[in-house]
Amino acid sequence: MLAKGQTVIQLMEKFAPKSLAVENDKIGLQLGTLNKEITKVLVALDVTPEIVDEAILLGANLIVAHHAIIFRPLANLRTDTPMGALYEKLIKHDIAVYISHTNLDVAEGGMNDWMASLVGIVDPKPLEELQSEQLYKLVVYVPKTHHQSVLDAILAAGAGAIGNYSHCSFNTEGTGTFLPGDRANPHQGSVGKLERVEEVRIETVLPENLRSKAVQAMLKAHPYEEVAYDLYAVEQKGKSYGLGRIGKLAEPKTLAELTEVVKKGFDVPAARVVGDPERLVKKAAVLGGSGSRYIHHAIRQGADVLITGDIDYHTAHDALMAGLAIIDPGHNSEKIMKREVADLLGRMLAENGSETTVHASEPNTEPFRFV
Template identity: 45%
Template sequence: MSKSCTVGKIINILEQWAPKKLAYDWDNVGLQIGDLSAEVNCILTTLDVNEAVVDEAIEVGAQLIIAHHPLLFKPLKQINFAEPIGRVIRKLICSNIAVYAAHTNLDIASGGVNDWLATCLKLEEVKVMLPEYEEKLYKLHVYVPNSHVDEVDLALTHLGVGQLGDYSECSFRIQGTGTFKPEQGSDPFIGQKGEKEYVEETKLEYILPEPLIKPVITKLINVHPYEEPAYDLIELANQGRVQGLGRIGKLKHPIRLGQFAEQIKNTFQLQGLRITGDPEQIVAKVAVLGGSGEKYFRQAKRLGADVYVTGDLTFHQAQDAEALGLALIDPGHYIEKVMITGLQNDLKVKLADQTLDIEIVTTEVNTDPFIYM
């Protein structure tokens, strides 16, 4: 496995999972500082980028910082080295450290921040709370000589082709005879130039989501024995994966609100949190949205949530939710820190799939500005 690659290649892998098109238009995701062609052998994951995090990146030898909150969010009118942001930018550039922000695109993406939060809360039957996108599905037909069927199938399903709900490696196979005549300039794997060839082949059929098309076709061309593989891509009317903000699911065992709040406090190692509602009431259905999600409490209620977990709740919104009979738990904005280890674990798998063995280090800097007294 390779121990290094470029900033650009790592970003391509990350954006196949959480493409920038998922981000809201007010957001600033993507490469913030750096060179796409720069070599990377160590990545630091963090919620925020401040001077302490940059110093940490220098210390561990990271060439790329992947953050959730963008370092550059509002337009800069100047870069003053006497100001905190100016010092950070200068230190990053002088140290050849790139910064990439995966913010609302990672919130919305399947397997991103809100799914990590739902996992931490041990929710079952999890669904998207605020649908934003529905992935298009395609049917891939590819014709393979029988001698190479298993090799091609393994390569494609390894990329995620043929996933149907909780079932993986799903395909359909049809036996038949392929015909072709190699012309001048060809370099046939089977047959002779100028002579029509008949080959016993298998037609493999798979379903795949739109984001996988490019890597799958690239892999297909590389692994298929034919110089010109024959394949078809057909857009389907089937419902694809829904992506969006927030998650809603059920607890395995209903629990009192006060007990659930204590579990959240322990799970996220919080000094304190705020709740509305009767601590003795039983909660079974839970909505969660990382960051600042107070404006979506009505959607949580419409979906039948007993309690809504989100940060940065304000007084009047909390009163309105209470009047609707929806309990609230505010563990603070900083619970989004789940992305630090979540990104490390999942990105390691995705890099390994590309035969890349890049070190990924999680920050030890606490960027939460609040202290509870």
């Protein structure tokens, strides 16, 4: 069974939700339709004529790319221009193009986490926080006889996660009272008679996106006709989401040694380096794409080096004077996303029972040549 286009994108957005993208980023379906069965998906960094030819040869009718093919409003759609001809070829061969950009960068386990892992950063944190998860407190009162089953249902729905811990809850025994009305159908007690029941107050926390799931699980497991529970926002914040990553290296390295790690990990022939090659690097920051405006974020958080692309001349001087080393492997270093996304999306589709296959693009779309 082949997956529908909407199903493929739902799985993609489960990993990299649109809500994580920075404001005004050009993401989502940019060309074609998802209202069709998808035979093969091609994952690419850029959408160039070479990539479109690859998709045609492969028989792919959906390209999932990192960089947008429509970045500015179109004044016209002339097919005698290079970009117009590209759009025409995609349309004629019924190839849809979907973009996952800064949402893929920000996503937990996404672009910047892949970069951090390749560099050897341990326990990375966002370089620039964009948003944090709103946490809620769920409180419910349940008879002792059903305490464990209700608690298990709530925790199985994902509630109770705090940092590196799961299944967190607080349980207090007490006495609950209620008086069933004429139309009530009480689980225990009788209509018109005040009932006193040994109950347990369950307290736990959950992120905003799990509110409905946890409450529904709790209501399904609870024996009472009318469930007494509270759900309210708390000041404590959950996971932080943001651009870039920063953290200590598993093993300190000289700037020269780390540069070799970067070249090998990102599969680049060379990198521009700012700083003393013999300098010892203990704390590193990474950011996919263009990172010139993030040097001050890295400096404020105590990074010894920032690994990113598209550093300009004056920014390099600013970093050097501020004592921040830089390794610039180029914007195209983001090509690591091709294999990662292809493997991830392929697994999710297979687990979904789909015969749609996912392939990492082969052509190198680096526009620069090192001579």
